[in-house]
Amino acid sequence: MSDSHDHHESHGFMSYAFSTDHKVIGMQYMFTGMAMALIGGFFAYAFRMQLAFPGMDVPLYGIVSSAEYNSLVTNHGTIMIFWVAMPVLIAAFGNFLIPLMIGCDDMVFPRLNRLSYQIFLLSAIVLISSFFVEGGGFGGAWTSYPPLSAKAEYNLTPLGSSLWLLAVALEFVAFLLGGINFITTVMNARAPGMTMDDIPMVIWMIVLASILFMASVGPLIAGAVMLFFDQQLGTAFFDPDRGGDPVLWQHLFWFFGHPEVYVVLLPAMGITADVMCVFARKKLFAYRTVLYTAIGTGVLSFFVWAHHQFISGIDPRMANLFTVTTLLISIPIAEMCFVYIATLYGGSIRLTTPMLWALAFLGEFMIGGVTGIFLGASGSDIYLHDSYFVLAHFHYTFFPIAIIGVFAGITFWYPKMFGKMMNETMGKIHFWGTVIPFNCIFIPLFLLGIGGQHRRIYNYEHFPELAGKSMQDMRVFATVSLCIMLIFQFVFLYNFFASLLKGKEAGKNPWKSNTLEWTTESPPPHGNWKELPNCYRGPYEYSVEGREEDYWPQNIPDDEPAGGAA
Amino acid sequence: MIERYVEIASTYGGNIDALILLIAALVGFWLVLCEVVFIGFIIKFREKPGVRGQYITGEEKHQKRWIAIPHYLVLVCDIVIIVFAVNIWYTVKQDLPEPDVTVRIIGQQWAWSFVHPGTDGLLDTEDDIKMVDELHVEKDKVYHFKLEARDVMHSFSVPVFRLKQDAVPGRIITGWFEATKLGSFDIQCAEICGIGHGMMAAKIFIESPEEHQKWVALNDPTEDSKHTSTVAANNAAAN
Amino acid sequence: MTTRLVILAMLSIAASSFGFTPANAEADSNANGKELYQLCAQCHGKDGLGNQVALAPAIAGQRDWYLLNQITKFRSGQRGTHFYDIAGMRMRPMALSLRTDQDVADVVAYVAAMPPEKPAATLEGGDPEKGKTHFQVCLACHGPNGEGMQALNAPTLNHSSDWYLLTQLQNFRAGIRGTNPEDVTGAIMRPMSMTLPDEQALQDVIAYIMTLSESK
């Protein structure tokens, strides 16, 4: 349990489990997130099989009843957002990268950091245990609207719903602690000479995401307490029969829920920026514009939440206001995409695996972004709300964020994390085996949504207009694509673990990158550097004219002409 | 375009479809433009031996123009979409035309109940026709519906009308529609409402005036002596 | 469920054992019925003893032919389609979720094989002595001990929840049940229920029925 900086490293399990080193905690977050991703993926497999082949005895699962279906979709959503996207994108990359990229030896509060992981792990255990209690896991959708979520006689999961809520609340607490740590670290512990403009974009984005999270989650924590009391103690905060209002929960939830979208989007955008600049050998086009658009998006994201509620009982006059703000948020996001595309102009693009992921992120995310306009515009949302169009839309945003963005990050920083290179061939097989099936899953779902198919329905045979053969064929196509995609993930897992053993030695800076983390050993030792680096310039000084090398690490003083790279 | 998948059977269905098409055209343009430029850049600026990347900060005015101009154009598109979207929203949800008939729609786990006004055309009278999972309406008449929920949230969705409205317990939400096509169509529940959500299907029957009269007469609870006692008992039970 | 637990545990460890196949070799002859019953268990409980807040009566110990009849009625809409039948509207979709006649038969067989148990009394205020007099009408079909009779389509009353019996008697009397033109068997029960003079008589007869299940 020592958090001292002596270098005798005992490799016992306890010293690993209770380490306060930011890199170890980052890895713990990443592996927990990956394990949860497998569970979430398995859930997706189970309910997609049910949709494609209703009533089928799904291999490795069994028959999916309507109650289990609800529970599966609910927990698939919850896990993928709260236990995969958040821990991996913010906590894992944040923990691993922040001290390394801003040039300090650890987070400012190492023990708080460990505590936040431990609470997070506890929340994951609580969530998993909720699947096995009497009545099964919670099945009221990840939005958990009362009264369905508030009363056992409606949701029929007396324990599952409360455990689910408890797990989510614990997870919020973990990320509040982690977020305070991230923000404080970046604000205070930057390397000497590192100004606001010298912070790599991914760090900016993680910090902005943490701020957004912190500013929006409070009402929902209060709401979770209220809902928990409704479930277990019989209060009536959300019970219309006794003076409560269920719509209040919707507001509490979405006031957090919409900024949450940007909480996970921004880090993925940041990873993409860093990876693209390295492999296009380009300076980020208009660094400050990216920053301002990110901040603008963050601020605007607080003004749009009720577009999730257009038809769920809010006053129709309010919908007009929220349509305007929602469509306005497309401007900073579009601008950010333009900047990223402009960054490619005049580059020298190397299509390595991380670069492929980063480019795929941008290409796919744009589809997700533009389809959001259909839903933000109140008029068309009347028809498309709660349909598969919504589902396909947010998977076109969340999948690039939580899967493609994460793979870009993992494949890019893998050499730094483990000191080994990943296999490029397998990486590319995995890339195409993920991205192509991904589109094959969700393009049919867009069409189904336009065809009037609603969400969270376990079997479409009960709706004559949706039971037609052509629609069922699309469902089968999506499911088969999903299975193919899941199979290709084993290529990644194999590559990940095999490269640990027999991968090529990475050296300090295999990608010839500028940022500070590449100036130390791979993997970095405890304390990160023997002597902490200073910072002399921005992170994206690639292809500077008049220099022999096409990169210019941040830690090289101006008077040293040649880079000291490995 | 959407008509090929789902028929339009309400007066405003066509407007909503047109709005979706308009948005599709506007955002489709931007999406295709961006993707083409994006993929074009990837191809054009692939690594070539001896060619270094260019050093472009993007901070200078003539460079920023490439971002600023599209960004103003996006704003223009947004405004166009806002105008049409708000306009349609106003017609469908805010400004209800005077009703010819009013029906009550009640969602519960897991069925839709409908109260038709019966022969006298008024709700909450003796001759209300109460049905489960069957809504009978007359073509070309403005209907108001009073949407309620007994237990949890449900969502009254009629895809052929392009209409959707959540039913919230504790609230009575009023909406309207005017059917334009004869036939029977699906009513779905679009808001998760428990383990029977996937089976909460009802039907809407759009009938000509004659057919509708016939149906009303056939189901009039006050006409049939056999039903009289039932209704009295029902009303007693409801209190 | 055990299988699922094993799988999840495996996944969370994310270890190398991907070639696992679940051991389905349990000697349960009615595995399908058991698996399908998991949905029913959400309301009726895993032992079929019912749950009043979910409006689900005890079903363990009910005769298979009666279960089959009622599920069939729910599926065809003879039950669960009345405006005031709140509980029936919850049951109808559940019955519809059974896809084939074989599924129905399996689930019926599974439920009929459940060990019956007398549910705890929830009602107060009924007088079993008075109820015995009223029960003379019932026993012609339901049998002197409430054991039921297939030939007359009369179900056993011994293991039913008392609140459920009360609700159903009220439903029959109010025309919520037994009025669907296709529900022939229900139509027989409806006039019978009307012979009970008042609400107190319902309480009494149910109190008597509860003593029957005790004596069994």
Added chain:
Amino acid sequence: MSEAAHVHHPNYVKVWGILIVLLVLSVLGPEIGIKWVTLIAAFGIAVVKAYLVAKNFMHLNVEKRYVVYLFLTALAFMALFFFGVAPDVMQGSGTNWEKPGWDAPAPVAEPGHGEHGTAESGH
């Protein structure tokens, strides 16, 4: 380590005295029974008290400006939340919707089963 921590310490006891006087006022004000006096006594004084505590005890007057801005932003988001939600939750009716029984005296009851309860006992 904390060169910025050395702030000028005002006379805390004096500030405390003012706070106590304000507290007494805020308790006595509502006793008069006039609604607007009550509101000002209750909330106006609360704001003043909060200001005094934040300024003198938390030293926000000498702290970096953006800490104040941070708190004001958080409060502004709460105001935003309030005004975004109030049209739905605070009102008993609105455009094309109403909440029957919203303003009725809150029933003092044991946790019930809502419609289920009435449905069961109603027949």
Added chain:
Amino acid sequence: MRPIATTRSATGIPTGRLAVWWLIASEIVLFGGLLSAYIMYRLSHDAWTAQAAQTNMWLGATNTFVLLTSSLTAVLAHKAADNNDTDGAFKYLWFTILGALIFVSIKAFEWTTEIQHGYTLTSSTFWSFYYCAAGLHALHVIAGATIMAIVSMDVRKGKEMQRVELCGLYWHFVDLVWIFLFPLLYIAK
């Protein structure tokens, strides 16, 4: 030994204090969400006025007095710590903890009385909010007292003196929340 990172201060605000500011910001939105919900319900239910009249304003006022006074001792502890007055800081910290204990005791007495009179968590939504908001606040009081007790152990040895200020800041925030809870739950009738 703490990492070098903790000792850096690019903003000019010491790391610990910066973190406390962010913590307080996140608490503002937490209590803000709860209280916004309460105010919305309160303003639309006239019937709540009568129920609010059942709360014991005098106990509430006493508690306000206790918290204000403990805020004073907390800031005096900070002053003492700034002057490296170990004993003074220790003493004032424990005065503050004493204030917390009195506060919680009064609260316990108050709640017991109310529950005995039949006003429980489920009596009505007003009482639900009353117990929920005051309970959440009381949890903060207990947490603050615990933290101060732990910090006082180091302070007695003259170590980690800057932490006196940090828990003091947190304590003032707890006080601030009560300053608003008091009129919301007790005064406004």
